[in-house]
Amino acid sequence: MTAPSPKQWIMDIAPYVPGKSRTDDGREVAKLSSNENPLGTSEAARAAFEAADRSLSRYPDAAAPELREAIARAYGLDPARVIYGTGSDEVLHLAAGAYAGPGDEVIFVRYGFAVYEIAARRVGATPVIAPDKDYATDVDAILSCVTERTRVVFIANPNNPTGTYASRDEIARLHAGLPADVMLVIDQAYAEYLSAEEDDGGLELAIGQPNVIITRTFSKIHGLAAERIGWGYGSAEAVAAMHRIRAPFNVTTAGQHAAIAALGATDFVEHSRAHNDRWLKWLAGEIAGMANHGVRAVPSRANFLLVLFEGAMSAEHAYKRLMHEGFIVRWLPGQKLPQALRISIGTEEETRGVAAALRKILGGED
Ligand SMILES: *Cc1c(COP(=O)(O)O)cnc(C)c1O
Secondary structure, rough: OOOOOOHHHOOOEEEOOOOOOOOOOOOEEEEEOOOOOOOOOHHHHHHHHHOOOOOOOOOOOOOHHHHHHHHHHHHHHHHEEEEEEHHHHHHHHHHHHHHHOOEEEEEEEOOOOOHHHHHHHOOOOOOEEEEEEEEEHHHHHHHHHHOOOOOEEEEEEEOOOOOOOOOOHHHHHHHHHOOOOOEEEOOOOHHHHOHHHHHHHHHHHHHHHHHOEEEEEEOOOOOOHHOOOOEEOOOOOHHHHHHHHHHOOOOHHHHHHHHHHHHOOOOHHHHHHHHHHHHHHHHHHHOOOOOHOOOOOOOOOOOOOOOEEEEOOOOOHHHHHHOOEEOEEEEEEHHHHEEEEEEEEEEEEEEHHHHHHHHHHHHHHO
């Protein structure tokens, strides 16, 4: 007897590996493995979450009109062209689902966000990996991967897990170099950590160009990761296509209320950005001081640092020792980065602590 067989393209997916929140021996320690906001959530978002209707028997509002309007108001957009998802992860899947299928190609960079490969394979499309330029996005490399089968290009800016950032000019050059029938998806999960001068122009492209979709999330700077709310913006046609395939009640009631309040909590966002700027620079400086051990950080504009272990100590060894010292960071062998650890910026205490632990480990003390 034969059993039903899952699609080969599904079995070709390497499962997503989430960041750990406890050590292997079950201790709760500083979690610097998932790029969450170390300052938590704004008071306003928490209050809105707590005040939201908690009747468990009612479906959420499937059209999320208030959430779409709040997003549109905050960014000067058309609410009808806002798509929302169970995290921006869902929106990335919707973009792949709407524009790619078997026989089509989906391009992303080597060391790009892990979800792009899953999203491409899930719909039976072929992932095409563009080479990096010392871990950063190489626009020319992406453009040289384009064929007549290319349907979607995914780019995260800043990128995760590298933290690297492509300038407005580079993004414009990428868009200008793509055929008009290729959808460029610009994943801006960390956009709020950038200064106004660093705006990559993605949202303007999504407003004016039919072949650009941007995605944003409430999980990172807004500190609402637990409620899983993301959104995207694209042409009316793109958004209509994505609505057809999203899960019908894909954002929770309390999450919608919290997200709306989070958009108004500009002081919290500003404070979180300033905290990140300060401690990202500080940690990068600390890592620069460890260069004699063959350790270096990739320049980052996100809320984490990718630290490369190119000397005697392996990233795996450092990962285990850091765990022992009470710090969970991300070791990424599954993303073909066995030589690297991704360390999220924590509170001041956590950030100072992880740097001191790393120094101690590299110095050979116990
Ligand atoms: C964290 C992250 C997301 C997804 O976040 P959601 O919680 O699904 O909204 C998307 N893209 C990148 C690059 C990320 O790092």
